[in-house]
Amino acid sequence: MTYRYILFYKPYGVLSQFTKDTPTQSTLKNFIEIPDVYPVGRLDWDSEGLLLLTNNGQLQHRLSNPRFGHERTYWVQVERIPDAAALTQLQQGVTIQDYRTRPTLVQLLPTEPSLPERDPPIRFRKNVPTAWLEMTLTEGKNRQVRRMTAAVGFPTLRLVRISIAQLNLNKLQPGQWRELTSSELQLLVNLAFAGGRRLKK
Missing domain, CATH: 3.30.70.580 (Pseudouridine synthase I, catalytic domain, N-terminal subdomain)
Known part of the structure; x- marks a missing residue:
């Protein structure tokens, strides 16, 4: 074979x-x-x-x-600009439903990453700023990244896995x-x- x-x-x-x-x-x-x-x-x-x-x-x-957890890295566009407290929470692990996530590598990207346009594009809201995070996880629970950012008050708008x-x-x-x-x-x-x-x- x-x-x-x-x-x-x-x-x-x-x-x-x-x-x-x-x-x-x-x-x-x-x-x-x-x-x-x-x-x-x-x-x-x-x-x-x-x-x-x-x-x-x-x-x-x-x-x-x-x-056999291995690293998976995502670029995550979130609603509003996460503060230091939210980033620390994500890094240390957050509780989603009845599960606490493992520590996660998280950084706020200084500029929007170069990516192809999404089809359809995300909904644009003039009065609501957005930011991009880079998040590296070693686990893959159902909709984990979205649930993590929502748990700290910054909902995910766009999610792109850039590496395995x-x-x-x-x-x-x-x-x-x-x-x-x-x-x-x-x-x-x-x-x-x-x-x-x-x-x-």
Whole structure:
């Protein structure tokens, strides 16, 4: 069996699955015509950015299992300008529902990051400023980033995952995908199986 490792820039409004729940929904099938690959983790339909897909079930399990937490970094546009207290709360962990998040790397970006325009764009409100955060998590609870920023009073307007471990968007545009390079794959193998069994490539 030949294993495939795909990096995909998921656009806004696309489900992280190949099957449709309704006839009008866009799914991965609209962009990727490779049989039997599946996403490692997921991005919500209203989130954008990097998605890793593979047909290697061993790697998929290792990276998806919360016990093997790996870094995922997001650029997050929020409503209003977070103050130091809110940033500290996010960094130390916040309670969402009945769960307290792990410590998170968070910084306020000095300028808006260079990203493709979202389609459709976020709702513009002249009297409400926005800011961009860079957040790095090692866990992936359901809608976690959105719930974290809402918990400290700064709702998320736009969410873009820019990296998974050492993998990043680079020159990919929304809707585009590419295969991992051999060096990228080796780094991913080292991360996923550090101190454990080696992955069959």
